[in-house]
Amino acid sequence: MFFNKFCQYSLIIALCGPPSSAAITTNCHDTESLKTFREQGEYIKALDEMDNCLALAADKQPSKNDLHLFVDLIKQVLTKDYSTSLEQAYHNFQSVLGIHLLNKPEFKFAHYFESHPTENTQLFSQIREEGEKYYFYYDTGRFFSDSRGIALTDKSLIWKNLIGKPHRLAFDDIQMLTLVYDSGYFLNKNLSWTGWKLRINNNKNNEIRLSRLPVEALMPFLSAMTYFINFNQTTADKGIMV
Template sequence: MIHFINFNKSSPEMVSLTVPDKEVAILAGWVTLCSDKHVAQGDPIKDLQLLDACFSKYDKRFKLSQTDNELLSKLTTSIFEKRNILFAQGYNNFKTVLSTHFFNDLKFKFKNNFDVQTRAKLFKSERYSDESYYFYFDTGKVTSGLRGLLLTDKSIIWKNLLGSSISWRNLTGSATRLPFNEISSVTLVHEIGFDAITGWKLRLNGDDNYDIVLSGVYEDNVELFGSALVYFINIASAANLSLEVPAETRDVLTKSFLERHPKIKSMTDSVFEVLVPKSSE
């Protein structure tokens, strides 16, 4: 709420101007303004769900404000840090994070979404009979169901889009399976060039032969996606990995965020910046 002084009366009085939340966000520069009204519940999962419910009220024209982004990062970091928990609980946390509106367009499949037909044909030659499927990210367009990334309770299996990078596996259309206990590092990589058309990748064990092309993932959600996958590996295998983000990759993420997300401190400050001209020095 913004207050003005009415000087038209002999005795000046405060007049309140009520601005709806959406209009405040527009005045702030078309950014979300959820952290100002966020009330911590003492549980990062519940806090994340409430924050995401607020984000969902804004359409795609609105970008994440700096303070909202900081709160989101704080909550997800708190979730991913808790690794000494039962796998079932960790999986539910993983599912909650990847069910937020940031990933609405990617149509992930979780454990309960696998039908009998999908289970039978998905990466048939690479899957082990004693493995349970928990997550699938289909990156195929025309060849839906034949490309993508699969997480079981024991391994990660993936097949990149043909032509997404020049490697023997991609040229032959072969899938790759890597058990969790053989993964020593996961690095977020951004490459643009003739041999790296899609840009964002996860590189396992520092080996570009183990690059997982993240088709359809973009700057706003790629780090969260990578961190969630690392978290799943940790809770499934009792590993202690962290998503590695090299300086050059961090520069791309930071530059992209600053270009598309105005630096807004709070709801009140942002509105006053719009309505009250700054004095010239």
């Protein structure tokens, strides 16, 4: 996945904001085990260790070095490699969405649908193609569970907002994902509506409202989605712009 300087900067701000000069800061980046994991290319283990360290030091401000390394580790985990198996790519995807620092919502992954066949059959049944397998679902409804949300199958992105019908786009038809803010909405993570939206292919008719998603999770969420979609596109030279 392509991760430009703007995305890196945005991710740092979204996670915690810059530490103040007077704050007591963390020093998670300087452990020997973390250095060893990085030298060995064990980036998921390094990300887990960094995440756990930051979570245990929740009363401190993350240092600038820790934040930059945290972003770099997410980039390393989500680096597209054509030699990576689908199983490993899916593990990479889950690893980023599972970090404590994001205060993640309740995401549902493939194993959930394997053990809940009724929900697997009913979810977006009107537009899901026969044989598609669910790998991810985020229910964005607060009062009407399963009435809307975002799903990733092995072939497509499916979503439904509070108003309107469900939409489906095959991965090969997705060229661009853009995070936009609608100033007409009041952003409050405790409410079921939000001003943040994900616009697909720069088309205002293809917008996903990111309800209930904490602000600090926006960029990692978009990064993980982009990685998964890129990996599952069937044309090798395709890639999503962010």
